Amino acid sequence: MNIQPDFLLENTFGLTSLAQWGCSIEQIDDVLAAQDFAAENDLSMTCLGAGSNVILPPQLSGLVCCMRIDGINVLEETTDSVLLEVGAGVTWHKLVMDSLKQGWFGLENLALIPGSVGAAPVQNIGAYGVEVGQFISAINILDGQQELRQVAQSDCQFAYRWSIFKTQPDWIIVSVVMRLSKLPRIEASYPELQSYLHDLSKAEPTPQDVAECVIALRNSKLPNPSEFANVGSFFKNPVVSEAVGFAMREQGFKSFVHGESHKLSAAQLIDRAGWKGIRHGDVGCWPQQPLVIVNYGSANRTDILSFAEDVALSVQEQYQIQLELEPSVLL
Ligand SMILES: Cc1cc2nc3c(=O)[nH]c(=O)nc-3n(C[C@H](O)[C@H](O)[C@H](O)COP(=O)(O)OP(=O)(O)OC[C@H]3O[C@@H](n4cnc5c(N)ncnc54)[C@H](O)[C@@H]3O)c2cc1C
Structure with missing residues (x-):
């Protein structure tokens, strides 16, 4: 295994980020070697996969292990x-x-x-x-x-x-x-999936049909990160008390029962707050799914985080609901 300095980190947000040290992990022994190196050099350790749920800084200190164990x-x-x-x-x-x-x-x-x-x-x-x-x-x-x-x-x-x-x-x-x-039972309770499968007019949709529907639905709504850099949903759906959930329903918001609480749609809150398709420079809310924040070119981490803060603040001011980031912000 090769541990290299100034290691360029893969991520789907188009951010240039160099780890102080980095390596590819192909087997369990590589993790042990990386842990030894980190201990000997007093380095923190971070493990990353494809970088599709992280917001990376320009320089990440410590040793970053890029997980590639196959099989x-x-x-x-x-x-x-x-x-x-x-x-x-x-x-x-x-x-x-x-x-x-x-x-x-x-x-x-x-x-x-x-x-x-x-x-x-x-x-x-x-x-x-x-x-x-x-x-x-x-x-x-x-x-x-x-x-x-x-x-x-x-x-x-x-x-x-x-x-x-x-x-x-x-x-x-x-x-x-x-x-x-090995039993081809499907889970199709999600309304969009249900109506898509219904339109196929098949007596018994298969798991393969479900996969095809999910792929088609995702392609119609979500930006492909290789064309429009993003990390998927930028905020979690807020989980609120039952009382707040019912109050939001009265204002025309969707509110789903979630255990003893209610879950709101972050996308709907952002949309109603007026952010759908809004772009500031190279950062914006995706027109088909405002929950996804896109880096349209050369936006940096500060641009993205300050845009996200503006979105969250505007939802907070208009609806008194706090949005929480979904991706991990690495320091
Ligand atoms: C277009 C798009 C659509 C998405 N849609 C969804 C969706 O529908 N649902 C959903 O839940 N997510 C979604 N995501 C988010 C993302 O795909 C998932 O969170 C995914 O699991 C992240 O995988 P990764 O390998 O890129 O992880 P990374 O971004 O590399 O890491 C994510 C976190 O996991 C930790 N980590 C990674 N690997 C390991 C490991 N081996 N051991 C310990 N810690 C580890 C990292 O330190 C980091 O904190 C979407 C993202 C994009 C870009």
Whole structure:
């Protein structure tokens, strides 16, 4: 493994960022070597996948490990399900499509989400009524003491855009153990997905149909990061009390029951606050999905964060709802 100084970091926001030290992690031994190097040189360590959910600074101090551990291995197979161990560096969308081809179902609603398998549990990626935590049996990590440990699903604290991994910066996820179904049951409760599948006029839509619908829906609404740099949703959907949820409904906002609370649509709040399609210089809210902030060219991190602050402030002033950033801002 080659640990290099001034290491250029991959990210989907078009930000130029150099790590003080950086390396590619292809196997577990590389993590151990990186941890030794960080300890010997008194460096902090950060692990990144594809950089599709981070806002990077121009210079990132410490050692950055770019996770590239590959491999999709079957641990156990029954007539109904399969247990997989997937390398943290596998591309998430590749896992979704490869699983479908094998007849392993469940992940189809999460098609086309950018990034790596290792990052997926960190914010418990979710879309179209499904979250990755539903399929995870355990996560294999190397902790700060260089111990290889398995975190059981029940200890992951999966919640909306949340997991225990957000609180453990020393843990490096090396592989994810997932159970997928061999029964082609679909989850189509999400209204947009339901109406899209309805239009196909098929008696029994398949998981492949769901993946195709999800891909088409995402392509129609979301900017492709290779053309318009972005990190997906910039803000989380606000979780509010039941009373606030009902009050917002009276003002014509969507409010979904979320456990004992209500969840509002951040996109709708930003839209109603007048930000849809608004652009300041090279930063703007995407016209088809205002929750996505786009770097149209040479915007830097300060431009992006100050635009986002203006959006959040305007929603706060108009609706007294606080928006929280979804991507991690690295210092
Ligand atoms: C166009 C677009 C659409 C998106 N749509 C969705 C969506 O529908 N739903 C959704 O939930 N997200 C979505 N995202 C966000 C993003 O794709 C996910 O959060 C994804 O899981 C990030 O993967 P990554 O490999 O790029 O992680 P990175 O951005 O590299 O890292 C994200 C965080 O995870 C940590 N991390 C990464 N790898 C590891 C590891 N191996 N061990 C420990 N920590 C690690 C990093 O330190 C960082 O804090 C979207 C992003 C884009 C650009």
